[in-house]
Amino acid sequence: MMAGMSAPESTEDGRALPERLLRYPSFLMLRLTREARRIRAFLGDDGLRAPHVTVLACLADFGPTSQKAISDRLGIDASDLVSLLDDLERAGYATRRRDDHDRRRYTVVLTTAGKRALRRSMGVAERMNDLLLEPLRPEEREQLHGLLLRVFAHHDPGRVPESYR
Amino acid sequence: MMAGMSAPESTEDGRALPERLLRYPSFLMLRLTREARRIRAFLGDDGLRAPHVTVLACLADFGPTSQKAISDRLGIDASDLVSLLDDLERAGYATRRRDDHDRRRYTVVLTTAGKRALRRSMGVAERMNDLLLEPLRPEEREQLHGLLLRVFAHHDPGRVPESYR
């Protein structure tokens, strides 16, 4: 029938979200993580997703470690870590070596190619961050970051190193 | 062998995350949405998850609408909406009525029980918000909310009604 029948909202805008939801920072963060994922996909896929990069950063910053130690540090389940490391190993970014002192353990080591991949990924993260926080001035970005960090540190004490506030 | 062998990090703390990741608001938001989910689970499960509540709020604020209109407004895929509405209908919180003017459409209506359920859910959301933002003072919470809202409005123009900044 008529095309505009279902959209009498030229001013009302049929895309507005319920205000009672917009009031909650947790709701906004949920939607913004969706946006961040979209931006990251747009910037180009190097085959690495967020958890992969997290693991690479862990290996780079804290050196070769067992899978259990990675799991504890990152809060990634040990069983999920298996396939992540399979991916990284297949791509040549990390290797598993048996620990001779405790043969139950593997020692995971970052390769040279892995370091390169991490550097590239951090470049993408930087551009994504710029796009995501585009409307904020530098001091506002710092403000946002500081508030989020305080909230996070409150719920996950120990995950934020002393040196980093 | 020795129990403390794998934890020589009394000061180093084996749970610290890589600083280069903590620098990114998007990383912190990702971890905080995990925390929010945990808090919500802790507060008690009324069987409704976040998307269910979002749909209820949509119906309450904008009245009876077609599934397509809900999908467009909330950015929830139409195919995913099907099972959500199945859940809500089964719980007696919403009903589907054939649209007589366009029999392809259903008109989704919020029931009285649905309004009650929404009120309860918003109560849970309020307590979750309090727990999540515990370390922040009221004016800091307002600051955080304002910053997140501006970022969100920038990426999803039209989703934030004019009346709501």
Place this chain on the structure above:
DNA sequence: CTAATCTCAGGCTTACTGAAATAG
């Protein structure tokens, strides 16, 4: 014998794609 580490199988949620059925 008990416990720790790694692995596999599988469930459940969110987000998405493609296609069928019905109706305009």
Place this chain on the structure above:
DNA sequence: CCTATTTCAGTACGCCTGAGATTA
């Protein structure tokens, strides 16, 4: 004939549980 709405089937991800295999 082509399009719109709802629905279903199936994929992939993140998060979680439970259990097996190997080793301490």
